[in-house]
Amino acid sequence: MRNIFLTFLCAIIGMGTVTAQKKRTITGSVSDEITGAGLPGVTISVTGKQVRTRTDTEGEYKLDVEPNDRALLFSLVGYEPLTVPLKADQSVFKVRLKEKNEVLNEVVVVGYGTQRKIETTGSIASVKADELTQMPVVNVAQGLQSRVSGVQINQNSGSPGGNVSVRIRGTNSINGNSEPLYIVDGIQISNSGGINDVSPLSTINPNDIESVEVLKDASASAIYGARAANGVVLITTKRGKEGATRIALESYYGIQKVGKKLDLLNATEFATLENEVFKDNYYPDPASLGEGVDWQDMIFQSAPINNQQLAINGGNDKTQLSLSLNYFKQDGIIVNSDFTRYSYRLNVDHKISDRLKIGTSILGSYSTNNGVNAGAETLDGGGVVTGSVLGAAVGAPPVLQAYKPDGSVFPFGEQGNGRYREVVNPLNFTEILQRNNIKRTLINLFGEYTILPGLVYRASFNSDIENRLYDNYSPLSILNAADINENSGSGSKENRDYLNLLHESLLTYTTKIGEDHSLKFTGLFATQTESYKMNRISATGFPNDATANEALQLALNRTVLSERTSQRLDSYMGRVNYGFRDKYFLDVTARVDGSSKFGANNKYGFFPAVSGAWRVIEEPFLKDINGISDLKLRASYGISGNAGGIIPYQSLATVTSNGGYNMNHTWLTAIGPNGIANPDLRWEKSKQLDIGLDLSLFNNRLSFVADYYHKRTDDLLYVLALPLSSGYPTMVGNYASLENKGVELAANATIFEGDFKWSVAANVTVNRNKVLDLDGGVTQERFITNYTLLKVGEPLGVFKTYVFDGINQSVEEIVPGYDGRVGGHKVKDINNDGIINSNDQIITGNPNPKFIYGFSTNLSYKNFDLSVFLSGTQGNDIYNISRLSFENPIGQRNLFKGVVNRWTPENHSNQYSSPFVGGRLPISDYSMEDGSYLRLRNVTLGYRLSGLKGVLSDLRIYVSGNNLFTITDYSGYDPEVNTFAGSNKEIGVDNLVYPQARSFIAGIQVNF
Amino acid sequence: MKPFQYKNIWKLLSVLIISSTYTSCSMEEDVYSSIITETFYKTASDAEKGLLAAYGAMGGLYSGPAATLVPDLSSDQVFPRAVVGRNSLTLFTLDPTYTIQRSQGRLNESPQQIWTSCYSGIEQANWVLTKVPEITMDENRKKQILGEAYFLRAFYFWMLTKNFGEVPVKINPSVTEADAYTPKSALPDVYSQIYSDLDNAYAAGLPSYPSIVPGRPSREAVYALYAKVALYNEDWSTALEKAQLVISSGTYSLIPNVVDLYTYTKEEDARKEMIWSYECDPISPGNGHQLVGLCGPSGSAGVEYARTSFGSMFAYLSFFNSFDPSDQRRRLLDTTYLNRDGKWVPQKNISPFTPEAVLIKKYQDPVSTTGTIRNIPILRLADVYLIAAEAEAKLNGPTALAYSYLNAVRTRAGLQELAPGLGNEGFIDAVIQERAWEFFAEGDRWYDLTRTGKFMTVIPTATNHVYPQRNVQAKYRYFPIPQDEINANRELVQNPEWN
Secondary structure (H helix, E strand, O other): OHHHHHHHHHHHHHHHOOOOOOOEEEEEEEEEOOOOOEOOOOEEEEOOOOOEEEOOOOOEEEEEEOOOOOEEEEEOOOEOOEEEEOOOOOOEOOEEEOEOOOOOOOEEEEOOEEEEHHHOOOOEEEEEHHHHOOOOOOOHHHHHOOOOOOEEEEEOOOOOOOOEEEEEOOOOOOOOOOOOEEEEOOEEEOOOOOOOOOOHHHHOOHHHEEEEEEEOOHHHHHHHHHHOOOOEEEEEEOOOOOEEEEEEEEEEEEEEEEOOOOOEOOHHHHHHHHHHHHOOOOOOOHHHHOOOOOHHHHHEOOEEEEEEEEEEEEEOOOEEEEEEEEEEEEEOOEOOOEEEEEEEEEEEEEEOOOOEEEEEEEEEEEEEEEOOOOOOOOOOHHHHHHHOHHHHHHHOOOOOOOEOOOOOEOOHHHOHHHOOOOOOOHHHHHHOEEEEEEEEEEEEEEEEEEEEOOEEEEEEEEEEEEEEEEEEEEOHHHOOHHHOOOOOOEEEEEEEEEEEEEEEEEEEEEEEEOOOEEEEEEEEEEEEEEEEEEEEEEEEOOOOOOOOOOOHHHOOEEEEEEEEEEEEEEEEEEEEEEEEOOOEEEEEEEEEEEEOOOOOOOOEEEEEEEEEEEEHHHOHHHHOOOOEEEEEEEEEEEEEEEOOOOOOOOOOOEEEEEEEEEEOOEEEEEEEEOOOOOOOOOOEEEEEEEEEEEEEEOOOOEEEEEEEEEEEEEEEEEEEEOOHHHOOOEEEEEEEEEEEEEEEEEEEEEEEOOOEEEEEEEEEEEEEEEEEEOHHHOOOEEEOOOOEEEEOOOOOOEEEEEOEEEEOOOHHHOOOOOOOOOOOEEEOOOOOOOOOOHHHOEEEEOOOOOEEEEEEEEEEEOOEEEEEEEEEEEOOEEEOOHHHHHOOOOOOOOOEHHHHHEOOOOOOOOOEOOOOOOOOOOOEHHHEEEOOEEEEEEEEEEEEEEOOOOOOOEEEEEEEEEEEEEEEOOOOOOOOOOOOOOOOOOOOEOOOOOOOEEEEEEEEEEEO | OOOOOHHHHHHHHHHHHHHHHHHOOOOOOOOOOOEEHHHOOOOHHHHHHHHHHHHHHHHHHHOOOHHHHHHHHHOOOEEEOOOOOOHHHHOOOOOOOOHHHHHOOOHHHOHHHHHHHHHHHHHHHHHHHHHHHHOOOOHHHHHHHHHHHHHHHHHHHHHHHHHHOOOEOOOOOOOOHHHHOOOEOOHHHHHHHHHHHHHHHHOOOOOOOOOOOOOOOOHHHHHHHHHHHHHHOOOHHHHHHHHHHHHHHOOOOOOOOHHHHHOHHHHHHHOOOEEEEEOOOOOOOOOOOOHHHHHOOHHHOEOOOEOOOOOOEEEOHHHHHOOOOOOHHHHHEEOOEEEOOOOEEOHHHOEOOEOOOEEEOOOOEOOOOOOOOOOEEEEEHHHHHHHHHHHHHHHHOOOHHHHHHHHHHHHHOOOOOOOOOOOHHHHHHHHHHHHHHHHOOOOOHHHHHHHOOOHHHHHHHOOOOOOOOOOOOHHHHOOOOOHHHHHHOOOOOOOOOOO
């Protein structure tokens, strides 16, 4: 529109200045902006006239113009048209055309550079900013969830800033880190941590991200060699653009609520049960107690979430900058938990000369997390009741009081003659301080110099500087008055300092041989050091709560701990990208990495990859077929590595603090060898084959991407079971193999265009994981926990348990070998040998889904837009171990509602155990549940006003609802759960985890 | 700005390349917070710290404490509440995988813990015995350190062999993977290694009580252990000789009131008789154990027992009734307790699952909130007297000397002297019976029953309505070697009858 208008204007002005001058001849050439190659067949026309010509095979042209002709228009299919004003004193016009930004010419970020999408031979998925931030996410991984096929993202904890695990094409390690490598503007960061830790990704503002590329196969990721076995996530932040300065303000505010509460016994039912357990008629009239206290209501709250972002973007042809400031605050749906982040970002690009460019990305943040222990890892029923806020809320007797008359929290030990001193008032957890402050700065500095046309040297210097301060204080005020002594109260301060420095030198050479052959050579040297320092002071025995943990010197007992480690990684990489007529592509990559962590003889690893693509669409036989707008076949094979599985110094023989002994009433610490050193420690290696298909139909309105992959990881860093008589249980080494294979499908469709737009996108991922070898063949299977098994031939995380077989109705039914009793759980004697032992434990569950999927649709009509986003998993089991604690009627704690139907001599339930002091339910598939779910993650309705006059140029307001409903048979708080956070081998376990919130958001986006 | 020149960029490049080549040479690790083994065991302090690591395994052995629960719950004096797999010992339903303890998270109460802890301690002792001789330090203390390490290694091997029979005798540290695999040794070889270690320990010049530091073995502790090892080895003359050396040294004495041995306020006085114990203190970090909580009534209800107790372990009523009412040791059991309301709770209400619960009072600690005050006795003088009595009778028949050793223990307990005139077998049975009354809940009785073969006849009679039948089998002479060991150690075979 604008161009036409300008042309029209030129024409009018041109007409107004007609003078009778002679024709003259203009000559020149047209070339490709990037490659510099001459472009044949470019149409050159005089604006407003029929006069036109075409460039020859060299890209040169000649054209006669009238003196009053104002401008030339250069056009070529696939390129942006260009209008060049004619100047009277100039007769040679050499121009460069830019390729049109159509689907086919879309540029994607790849490792160490960018590529036109059609040239890519690997499996790469891109997600753009608007999708990433459609939901109110605290970190980028949440934004990626269910958007990309082949990537399984689990929000393990719904706590603000909480743990999220990402698996690209399955879990590829057993002991090590299976999280992908994240690269933010060239800075390598990692993501790991426990269920109660802040996810490291939460320190990066997702609103600063322009796009995310997920490198899934070996060819795409192998150039990151040693760190790429789990795939690579390339994060590109927003950079400044040439043009008028744009100021954007974004703001949203919302309310979050817990999606589901668990059904528990009320006070009457609880008291009745207590009388049965202890046979002491402690509650003479249970019915008079009524409903009692709903402890879940006491700890769940409606919590606000809010985000404010200011972004400034602009620049001229030499310098561009992009600046943002962000404030994000999310209160948790469990009281006393929240996450606050202040962050900024500055990206500057500057052209010193035509040959030399420099630039920087700086991302800084200051985050504060107040956490709670929502659940517990141990199966021990007491641990979850006394050590976690959700466990306490479920287990708290509804007959007790929350507050004293003076309004302070009423410890349970001070109520009812101390009968419930072993249970904890859930409100106690609201008084425990568990704060984590994170200061983090990511800096990338780069300079890029064009040595010769096509030959570019780029040096970058990256740093990730992070400091974490952990504050903990458990006050005296929550203790039973009678239990307070000189050792009561505990507090600690812990400092962790991380410094990660990376230098990369990159040399690229891009050239064309003749018309048909394009070549790009890349060479890299990189060196990286990571260092870690920590110190912690813990103290117990506080005189009072006045100073909390801010004056540990006042405490009676203090212990200290400090640690420092460092590691180093050097890398050399070479890559050749070859293309023939945009039809055939071949990429070859080789990388050598050396890590300090490995044994003396195995420091270095070699990681090659090769990949090819065939754009069948370019073949003549497809040219005439209507409907097919793109068809590409891809194949790749390569090896990538992982060193994340081990901590430093494992290949060295060391002695450590090794227990101790009480000598003369004093604890003396010991030092001794802690294992057998393995000088042969080496890299984990993943070999991956990928075969892919990209297909677009009907003028790109319908597109599919399909990939099959087969990934085998050998030399897994694992442990060899040693004879216990050696003095050590295990030895670290390369002792296991794993396989992941699967199919991933993504489809996009534009159903309507125009005023009414409607598009849909869907993806499905099927992954099959299998342990191929373990322990170097010494053992075929090994328990990781009491129910999670590692077994050759089975996927990671399978559950091996007894088989629940109802309730023992009589003494005759009891099979010896476990704590069987009448009215207690019966387990199946699988091999019918009359005794229950390990032979009767079988695999009863698999936490790996059969498939996972995501579906989104966007509709817009004029100024309105509506989007809906659903996702789900199918066929995964969850071992709900919280039921082993809360369906076990042992007294002194409240239980799940089902227990009202417990076994009694009169009521022969075949499901719920009879009352019994102490004891545990046998570990059987009793609480194995189907974890499949379909969740409506997001519905957003927006209204946009654009092309406004005045300062405001563009405005959008929207409302959204998140996690509106979840269709599932699962009985716990949330089927998207794992008590063991991002663990590789302990998955799908629920011992009460911070549930995800349901939220309602209203937001506004304004551009000036 | 002056445009950049080619030569500048080449300078920059060459600097980068040179610097990167230079820096990329070192892939060695910089170690900060760990000590490389090669640089350790160089000083007197290293020797002390290394020795403490050999003591460290005591924590694993006695915090469950597997060392007493495994034999006691299998035996005829005390029984567990049927929870967390403890009754698998009482009902003899163990398997080599120790499935039930494993699945209940209670391997620390199983025979596997005994195996694991003992070999962990042996490994640390092996390092001390290999490395400390090269250290330049005070020679007297060096000898003592080696002596303590020999003592601990002997103790661990004895714990292993009394529970598992033939076991690997591993006397060198595990430096490489190849060192990790050791086959079993025959029983005589196991005992000769223990003898040799104890001979070395005795020669090390360890101090005697009271100058010995509480926690470390005294010179007499070496012979006390020696006597007991020899007793289990049916080497009567050695047992008698070593026991007599301990008694005649006069270093230790039987304290007048047997109840005071187990009174938490009198633990220091009790050291006169307690030759060597598992040391506990109400400190953190520090060693503790579960017995205080297990033996007290459930719901922490007994004011005299513990701050927190669970009512998980009781004595059989028949065992309580086997005491002569005048036997002071019966006061270490009880059929009632004082609750927190100041009321005495009758026996039928002690535990909701049995009306016949008898409370064990050897591990009372009503005050500690952190750790426990209560040490667990391992070797005490009463034991040495009874070893002497048994060994003397085995060698020379029920002599006056044998009677005098036995009666020393009986009279201290408030009993009459044993009527003379018993036959050889009758006297030895009386000694074994005396041991039962003296050492209940101290992890001793089961081994008296297994080493004498009495377990097959005695155990089936030790029943109550909680455990109406106890099907002990001959293979329980020794516990099964943990399956984890069998899987990992190609050179080892399972104990016969456990395959």
